[in-house]
Amino acid sequence: MARGRSGGIISMWDPNSFMKDTIWCDDSFIIVKGKWKNFTGDCFMINIYGPQDPSAKANLWNKLADFMQYHNGKFILFGDMNVFRRENERFGSIFSHSEANQFKSFSDNSGLIDLPIGALERLWSDHTPILFNVSKVDFGPSHFKLYNSWLYSDGFDEVVKSTWSSLGNSNNGNMIRSHVKLRSLKTAIKQWYITVKISNRTRKQEVMMEI
Structure with missing residues (x-):
C-alpha cells in the first residue's frame, strides 16, 4: 500500500504456508489475518511503518491497541516502528523519552514480547525486506505480570x-x-x-x- 508515487508498505506470504483470510489497510500499517499451516487459531501479521510525527505515532499505538482488544488470535508485529525503547538503540538523532514511554506502555499493556531475533545491523538492514521462517518452538508457559x-x-x-x-x-x-x-x-x-x-x-x- 502506498500514498502517491513513492513510499508505502508491502506484505507478501507463501500461500503454501499461510492462508490469508482478511486484510486491513491504514496509512501506517497492513494487517493480514490468516492461518499458518499446521497451527491452530487465527494469526494477525501486522506490518508497521511508524510515522515521524509524535502525535500521529501515539495515535497509531492507540489504533493497534483497540484492534488487538477486539480481535482474538495471535499477533505478530514487525516493520519499522520509528521508535526506540532504549536510548542506546538510537544513533544520529535525539532520543525521545516520551515516545519511548508511549511505545513501552503500548507493548506492555498488549502483552507483546520483544523476541531476540537475529538481524543485520540497522545500517545495512534499514528498508530491506523482512523474512519470517516459522517453526514450532515451545518456549514454555508465558509469564504472568502483576502491575x-x-x-x-x-x-x-x-x-x-x-x-x-x-x-x-x-x-x-x-x-x-x-x-x-x-x-x-x-x-x-x-x-x-x-x-x-x-x-x-x-x-x-x-x-x-x-x-
Missing part, C-alpha cells in the same frame, strides 16, 4: 480474596496444592483485568462523546 496499579483498583482485592477462598479444598476434602491455586488465581485476575479494561475504554468513549 502495582492493579493493587489500588476497585474490585482487585475482592477478586483475589474470593478466588483464593473458593479454592480452599477440593471436593474430596484434600487440600489443593499451592501451584494449582496460583494458576486459578492468575486466570481470575486476567479475566478481571479484561473486564476492567473494556469498562475503562467504554467510559472513555462516553466522555469523549460528551465533550
Whole structure:
C-alpha cells in the first residue's frame, strides 16, 4: 500500500504456508489475518511503518491497541516502528523519552514480547525486506505480570480474596496444592483485568462523546 508515487508498505506470504483470510489497510500499517499451516487459531501479521510525527505515532499505538482488544488470535508485529525503547538503540538523532514511554506502555499493556531475533545491523538492514521462517518452538508457559496499579483498583482485592477462598479444598476434602491455586488465581485476575479494561475504554468513549 502506498500514498502517491513513492513510499508505502508491502506484505507478501507463501500461500503454501499461510492462508490469508482478511486484510486491513491504514496509512501506517497492513494487517493480514490468516492461518499458518499446521497451527491452530487465527494469526494477525501486522506490518508497521511508524510515522515521524509524535502525535500521529501515539495515535497509531492507540489504533493497534483497540484492534488487538477486539480481535482474538495471535499477533505478530514487525516493520519499522520509528521508535526506540532504549536510548542506546538510537544513533544520529535525539532520543525521545516520551515516545519511548508511549511505545513501552503500548507493548506492555498488549502483552507483546520483544523476541531476540537475529538481524543485520540497522545500517545495512534499514528498508530491506523482512523474512519470517516459522517453526514450532515451545518456549514454555508465558509469564504472568502483576502491575502495582492493579493493587489500588476497585474490585482487585475482592477478586483475589474470593478466588483464593473458593479454592480452599477440593471436593474430596484434600487440600489443593499451592501451584494449582496460583494458576486459578492468575486466570481470575486476567479475566478481571479484561473486564476492567473494556469498562475503562467504554467510559472513555462516553466522555469523549460528551465533550
